[in-house]
Amino acid sequence: MEVTKQNGRRKFLSKLASIAGTMGAGMALGDRSSAGPKENTSPTGWPSQLVINETAPKWNPRDMPKPGEKIHEFNIEVTIEKIEILPLEEHHFYTFNKSMPGPEIRVKEGDWVKVNLTNKTHDFHTIHWHGIYVPCEMDGVPLGTQYPVGYNQTFTYLWRAQPAGTHFYHCHNMTNMHIQAGLYGALIIEPYDGEDIVQKTFPYERDYTLVLSEVDTEFLREQMNEMLMMGEMMDAMNGSKKLMAKMDGHMMGWFANKEAFLKAIKDGWVPPYHQSRTGPAMRVEPNFFLINGRPYPMTEHMHIKQGENIRVRLINAGILVHNMHLHGHDFWHVCTDGSPLATPVRMNTVPVFAGSTVDIMIQGTNPGGWHFHDHSDISLMNNGKSPGGMMTMLMYEDAEEAGFKFKEIIALDS
Amino acid sequence: MKTNQIGTTMMALAAALLPTIVLGQAQQTPIPEEPSISPQISLNGTAIGTLEYHSPRIVLPSGIKSSSSRINLSDSALMLGISERLYRKGGIGSFVIGGTTTDSDKSPSGTEFFLHKLYLDYQTHVLEGYIGRTDTGTQLVDFPTLRGDDLNEFVNVLNPFSSGENIQEHRYTNQATVVLNRNLRSFLNLHAQNLISSSQNTVGQGGINSYGVNFQYQELAAMQALKKVPLWGFGYERQTPGSGFGGANNILYGGIVYNIAPDPVDRIDLRLQDIYGFGNTTSSFVNVTDTFRAPANTIAASLRWLHSPFGKPGHQISLTAGYKSYTNIRDANTLALALTGVKRLGSGFDLVLQYTYQHRQAAYAAVYSGVRDEHSIQLGFVFNFNHTFNQHLGPRRSLMNLQHQYIPD
Numbered sequence: 001m002e003v004t005k006q007n008g009r010r011k012f013l014s015k016l017a018s019i020a021g022t023m024g025a026g027m028a029l030g031d032r033s034s035a036g037p038k039e040n041t042s043p044t045g046w047p048s049q050l051v052i053n054e055t056a057p058k059w060n061p062r063d064m065p066k067p068g069e070k071i072h073e074f075n076i077e078v079t080i081e082k083i084e085i086l087p088l089e090e091h092h093f094y095t096f097n098k099s100m101p102g103p104e105i106r107v108k109e110g111d112w113v114k115v116n117l118t119n120k121t122h123d124f125h126t127i128h129w130h131g132i133y134v135p136c137e138m139d140g141v142p143l144g145t146q147y148p149v150g151y152n153q154t155f156t157y158l159w160r161a162q163p164a165g166t167h168f169y170h171c172h173n174m175t176n177m178h179i180q181a182g183l184y185g186a187l188i189i190e191p192y193d194g195e196d197i198v199q200k201t202f203p204y205e206r207d208y209t210l211v212l213s214e215v216d217t218e219f220l221r222e223q224m225n226e227m228l229m230m231g232e233m234m235d236a237m238n239g240s241k242k243l244m245a246k247m248d249g250h251m252m253g254w255f256a257n258k259e260a261f262l263k264a265i266k267d268g269w270v271p272p273y274h275q276s277r278t279g280p281a282m283r284v285e286p287n288f289f290l291i292n293g294r295p296y297p298m299t300e301h302m303h304i305k306q307g308e309n310i311r312v313r314l315i316n317a318g319i320l321v322h323n324m325h326l327h328g329h330d331f332w333h334v335c336t337d338g339s340p341l342a343t344p345v346r347m348n349t350v351p352v353f354a355g356s357t358v359d360i361m362i363q364g365t366n367p368g369g370w371h372f373h374d375h376s377d378i379s380l381m382n383n384g385k386s387p388g389g390m391m392t393m394l395m396y397e398d399a400e401e402a403g404f405k406f407k408e409i410i411a412l413d414s
Numbered sequence: 415m416k417t418n419q420i421g422t423t424m425m426a427l428a429a430a431l432l433p434t435i436v437l438g439q440a441q442q443t444p445i446p447e448e449p450s451i452s453p454q455i456s457l458n459g460t461a462i463g464t465l466e467y468h469s470p471r472i473v474l475p476s477g478i479k480s481s482s483s484r485i486n487l488s489d490s491a492l493m494l495g496i497s498e499r500l501y502r503k504g505g506i507g508s509f510v511i512g513g514t515t516t517d518s519d520k521s522p523s524g525t526e527f528f529l530h531k532l533y534l535d536y537q538t539h540v541l542e543g544y545i546g547r548t549d550t551g552t553q554l555v556d557f558p559t560l561r562g563d564d565l566n567e568f569v570n571v572l573n574p575f576s577s578g579e580n581i582q583e584h585r586y587t588n589q590a591t592v593v594l595n596r597n598l599r600s601f602l603n604l605h606a607q608n609l610i611s612s613s614q615n616t617v618g619q620g621g622i623n624s625y626g627v628n629f630q631y632q633e634l635a636a637m638q639a640l641k642k643v644p645l646w647g648f649g650y651e652r653q654t655p656g657s658g659f660g661g662a663n664n665i666l667y668g669g670i671v672y673n674i675a676p677d678p679v680d681r682i683d684l685r686l687q688d689i690y691g692f693g694n695t696t697s698s699f700v701n702v703t704d705t706f707r708a709p710a711n712t713i714a715a716s717l718r719w720l721h722s723p724f725g726k727p728g729h730q731i732s733l734t735a736g737y738k739s740y741t742n743i744r745d746a747n748t749l750a751l752a753l754t755g756v757k758r759l760g761s762g763f764d765l766v767l768q769y770t771y772q773h774r775q776a777a778y779a780a781v782y783s784g785v786r787d788e789h790s791i792q793l794g795f796v797f798n799f800n801h802t803f804n805q806h807l808g809p810r811r812s813l814m815n816l817q818h819q820y821i822p823d
């Protein structure tokens with residue numbers, strides 16, 4: 001690959017010598033965190049050129065912390081809580097530290113993150129660090145990279161925060177159910193000071209995180225109960241050697257390998273998908289659509305002033321695509337999955353795919369009180385009734401000075 | 415031809431009226447309902463069909479001797495349950511309607527359909543109240559026989575107003591009941607019952623003719639196989655036949671389920687129940703009804719082995735026995751046992767085999783056409799299902815409600 005000549009290219013090469021010089025000969029994983037503004041950038045600092053090594057970790061994920069390096073330690077506990085997502089609409093959820101979503105984790109790129117996950121429920125949990133270059137053992141996939149964390153157990157995750165950007169974390173055990181149950185949270189890795197090209201291009205102070213998700217409260221209740229029943233039973237058997245001997249993988253549907261699975265079927269084990277045992281499975285049909293764990297009208301507003309830029313981080317922790325639309329404005333789509341796009345893209349509706357994150361910059365150009373919502377109208381309902389669901393407001397704090405008198409009205413079907 | 419024309423006109427009229435009829439078909443309610451929310455609907459059914467051989471020939475409740483063989487369809491049932499969440503976390507409102515089949519020597523088919531459930535139910539965290547027809551308030555322990563009415567006179571507090579024609583009259587009754595609970599594990603049941611009065615001797619005694627109280631402890635469903643004592647309880651009942659009919663009867667009863675081998679794969683449990691009646695003056699048997707009201711002590715016990723490979727029921731073998739001795743009547747003791755085998759062929763579908771034996775002493779046998787020893791063997795299938803449509807309520811005793819604070823759904 002030809003690297004186009006630019007001013008300061010020498011400096012760029014010296015900083016990234018190992019990478020630029022060894023293309024095609026494997027990746028070096030040296031510390032390049034102290035890199036200044038990248039040379040392949042536009043005058044605003046925006047990347048203007050393809051660097052195919054951009055996806056390589058800056059630090060070797062398999063390193064351990066060295067003395068003097070910053071370590072942020074968090075204790076996260078999973079419990080079952082009653083949460084009233086709307087007045088009178090109360091359900092049981094799994095929570096990280098009693099909140100849904102879980103607490104936002106915000107650290108600087110290159111810092112270490114240590115999380116002690118303690119499970120206080122009779123189900124199993126893990127934490128998957130979505131989008132992070134963790135060492136494989138820290139990836140949080142139950143029976144994939146670790147044993148799931150059982151009742152009263154603690155598992156410690158340790159990893160270095162990279163790459164920078166908007167990410168999230170979630171439980172990866174029975175993911176569909178456990179995310180609906182509330183086990184997800186924002187994970188923001190801020191670039192080193194002076195390296196945030198979004199900040200450079202659109203100077204901003206206020207920064208909003210909107211985690212999008214859905215829940216089918218019927219599915220959730222039934223599945224949670226089923227899993228807790230099994231977990232409760234297993235925890236009661238735990239401690240009795242005689243009983244534990246009976247509890248081979250058959251009971252959980254866990255097998256060492258494909259041969260063991262096939263042998264179990266030969267021995268009479270009926271797999272859960274088999275019609276004669278389960279009947280048609282319960283379909284997931286979300287009835288509440290949430291922004292930061294609450295549907296409209298209990299969502300929180302975003303605030304802006306004329307001339308101000310605000311950054312909005314959209315994280316889709318759910319199972320559907322959400323097409324977030326802002327009334328009365330265009331905005332700039334600046335990042336996807338944490339990394340800056342090749343160039344900011346101007347739009348008024350941005351799709352946020354399941355598992356994806358999108359950062360947008362909203363400019364205070366049109367005073368008022370504006371709706372910001374998923375334009376798939378099916379997500380604008382609470383239990384099938386509109387309006388509701390995935391909607392919030394962009395409120396101008398100085399709208400009145402501009403001559404706009406806005407009175408917020410909460411109008412629900414009667 | 416003319417009738418035909420009338421028929422056609424009627425049909426046209428009916429067709430024109432149909433929309434109105436469909437919308438207006440719900441019966442009048444105190445506050446007329448707009449199109450209501452679609453409630454949760456549960457459908458629950460059990461079909462039991464067995465080929466039965468009897469020795470000596472079957473004696474029907476009327477005393478008539480029947481054949482030594484039959485196809486027995488009794489105790490099959492179909493129930494419909496309708497529920498909804500009430501306003502402002504106010505709990506759950508439901509009603510249940512259902513019928514069950516009974517033996518009958520009056521019906522040419524040998525089987526009749528009996529309305530065994532029709533009640534309205536109101537549930538909150540702390541209490542459940544229901545009114546209507548359902549299981550008698552005195553039921554404590556379920557025994558693992560093929561049918562709920564097997565060994566009837568040993569496992570149930572009997573109905574002294576029953577003619578004996580329909581066994582289900584001992585198991586289902588009209589009642590008003592309030593059940594208070596502590597943590598949804600301990601239940602205090604207070605009930606006033608209108609036991610079905612079908613005996614000619616008790617005409618005019620069909621009002622509230624039985625009332626009582628009982629206490630029951632129930633372990634979590636998940637712990638049924640693992641806790642030593644998943645269920646126990648006791649109660650007091652006062653039945654009030656008229657003084658010309660032996661007078662009131664006081665009954666004390668208690669029962670327990672004990673896991674000899676708590677184990678999710680090979681569970682062995684013991685069930686015990688004792689029913690002790692006193693205070694009634696009945697001292698001889700003229701007809702079957704007398705055997706339901708005379709003071710007696712009744713013990714029932716069962717030993718059951720449930721084998722659940724991979725945690726799912728596979729087969730069950732159980733021995734259930736009952737013994738009854740009358741306080742005021744000599745030579746009237748009776749005992750019975752049932753040996754029951756169940757093999758699960760599919761979810762809710764079982765192959766069943768049951769042998770039962772009953773011995774009656776002379777005074778007791780007298781009201782059963784003098785039959786002192788009776789054997790029967792049955793082979794057949796059972797199909798049981800439970801399905802919920804439009805689900806938006808969870809069971810009140812779910813683990814989440816039990817352990818993580820109650821939510822009325």
Ligand SMILES: [Cu+2]
Nearest residue numbers: 125171173178
């Ligand atoms: Cu989890």
